[in-house]
Every structure is written in structure tokens, then in C-alpha cells.
Amino acid sequence: MTFRKKILRQKNDMNDLEKYFRENTGNRIQKWMHYFDIYDRYFSRYRGTDVNVIELGVAHGGSLQMWKHYFGPKAKIYGVDINPHCKQLEEDRIKIFIGNQADRQFLKSITDAIPRIDILIDDGGHKMTQQINTFEVLFPHIDKNGIYLCEDAHTSYRRKCGGGYKKKGSFIEYGKNFIDYINAWHTRQPKKLNISDFTRSVYALHYYCGVIVIEKRPMETPYDLKTGVERVPYFDPSPRISIFKKLFGKKRR
Numbered sequence: 001m002t003f004r005k006k007i008l009r010q011k012n013d014m015n016d017l018e019k020y021f022r023e024n025t026g027n028r029i030q031k032w033m034h035y036f037d038i039y040d041r042y043f044s045r046y047r048g049t050d051v052n053v054i055e056l057g058v059a060h061g062g063s064l065q066m067w068k069h070y071f072g073p074k075a076k077i078y079g080v081d082i083n084p085h086c087k088q089l090e091e092d093r094i095k096i097f098i099g100n101q102a103d104r105q106f107l108k109s110i111t112d113a114i115p116r117i118d119i120l121i122d123d124g125g126h127k128m129t130q131q132i133n134t135f136e137v138l139f140p141h142i143d144k145n146g147i148y149l150c151e152d153a154h155t156s157y158r159r160k161c162g163g164g165y166k167k168k169g170s171f172i173e174y175g176k177n178f179i180d181y182i183n184a185w186h187t188r189q190p191k192k193l194n195i196s197d198f199t200r201s202v203y204a205l206h207y208y209c210g211v212i213v214i215e216k217r218p219m220e221t222p223y224d225l226k227t228g229v230e231r232v233p234y235f236d237p238s239p240r241i242s243i244f245k246k247l248f249g250k251k252r253r
């Protein structure tokens with residue numbers, strides 16, 4: 001395959017977001033390249049709808065414009081940044097809130113201003129308290145079928161961001177509990193693990209290098225069924241011997 005054909009083929013394989021990003025000569029966007037597939041996988045169903053998207057971390061505003069372009073004319077895009085200069089990047093269907101994402105009061109004030117959040121992208125300061133406070137305040141406000149995406153979660157492994165391998169309080173360590181929460185339906189230790197709002201509202205967790213995606217969907221008690229005909233006799237690989245049999249060497253009558 002010639003070099004030209006290879007480049008063309010690669011271009012054809014790219015999703016619209018990556019194409020937009022690579023061709024961008026406008027406001028700066030900064031993204032890890034493997035994120036584009038992840039975005040498209042969870043976000044594409046919202047294209048052309050009246051989706052409300054919020055991104056924490058505006059920087060030069062290029063990513064907000066990218067979302068506006070990708071989601072189409074009915075979408076509303078909200079940005080959050082601590083840098084007051086970012087306010088000047090507001091435009092039609094792009095609104096920007098200035099404040100600190102670690103500040104819970106500030107985050108609460110955002111929920112009053114946005115009627116419904118369908119997609120949240122956390123690309124802000126990437127420090128542990130920022131990611132955790134943002135999750136704790138804004139996650140309950142994500143639509144019941146919405147998406148919460150925290151990117152650059154690899155900062156959980158960086159000391160300068162408050163992380164470290166298995167460091168208590170890192171966002172990754174905090175997020176490992178999510179696995180327990182979605183399985184809480186099956187707990188037999190209700191004092192330690194109980195069915196929570198998280199259990200009832202999260203359909204799936206997806207962990208990628210540097211990215212955590214939480215897919216919301218109203219959940220009900222899971223159940224299993226049997227269909228079809230049994231074909232082989234039951235076999236117990238580890239039969240439990242009753243205490244009676246152990247003591248008296250025979251079965252209880």
C-alpha cells in the first residue's frame with residue numbers, strides 16, 4: 001500500500017471527532033489520541049439531539065467548539081473553568097461558568113443553572129479533590145440515561161496531582177468502590193455493602209487507560225431464568241457433609 005493510500009485509509013477510519021480535531025486550526029484543543037474512539041462510542045447516540053453537555057476544563061475553548069460541532073444545532077454546551085479569561089470564549093450555545101471545581105457550593109450553583117445534564121466530561125484540574133468533589137456533587141444531577149466521563153484519570157498515579165499507586169484518596173482508588181456498588185444487589189453483608197442510589201442508577205462502568213466512563217440507566221433487581229431441558233444428572237463437585245452424618249456416620253431420618 002502506498003503512503004498516500006495508507007494516510008487516506010487512516011483518515012477514512014477516523015471518526016468525525018478525530019477528523020475535526022486533526023483538521024482544527026481554530027481555538028486550541030488538547031486531547032490524548034485514544035480518547036476519540038471512547039468519546040464516539042458513548043456520545044454518538046446523542047448527535048442531532050437537544051443534548052446538554054458540560055465540560056470541566058475550558059482552556060482555549062477549542063474542545064467546547066468541537067462538541068458543539070459534533071452534537072449539532074440542537075446541542076447546548078457548558079464549560080467550567082477557574083480561569084476568569086475563559087468567560088470571553090462564550091458564544092451561541094456555549095455558556096461558561098467561572099469557578100473552582102473543588103468548591104462544592106460553586107458546583108451546586110451550576111446545577112441550578114443547567115436544567116438537565118446528559119453528558120459530563122471532567123477535563124479540569126485533574127487533582128484528586130477536584131475529581132472527587134465534582135463527581136459527588138454533579139453525578140446525582142446527570143440524567144437517568146446520561147454519561148459521566150472523567151478523563152486523565154491517570155493523574156491518580158502522579159504524586160504531584162495527589163495520586164500514587166494504590167494511594168488512598170486517589171480518584172482511581174475511590175472509583176474502585178463503584179465496582180462493589182453496582183454488584184450490591186447480591187450482597188449478603190448489608191452492613192458493609194448496601195443497595196444505594198448508585199446501584200439503582202448505574203448500568204455499566206468502563207475503565208480505559210486514563211478514562212472512566214459511567215453509564216447511567218435505571219436498574220432493577222437482577223434476576224435469572226432457566227429455559228430448555230436438563231441433559232445430564234446433577235453433579236456436586238464439593239458436597240457438604242451434614243454435621244449429623246459427621247457425628248453419627250449416617251443420614252438423619
Ligand SMILES: C[S@@+](CC[C@H](N)C(=O)[O-])C[C@H]1O[C@@H](n2cnc3c(N)ncnc32)[C@H](O)[C@@H]1O
Nearest residue numbers: 029030057059063081082083100101123124125
Ligand atoms: C487540560 S485543560 C482543558 C483542556 C480542554 N478541555 C481541551 O480539551 O482543550 C485544563 C483546564 O482546567 C482548568 N482548571 C484547573 N484547575 C481547575 C479548577 N480547580 N477548577 C476549574 N477549572 C480548573 C485550567 O484553567 C485549564 O483551562
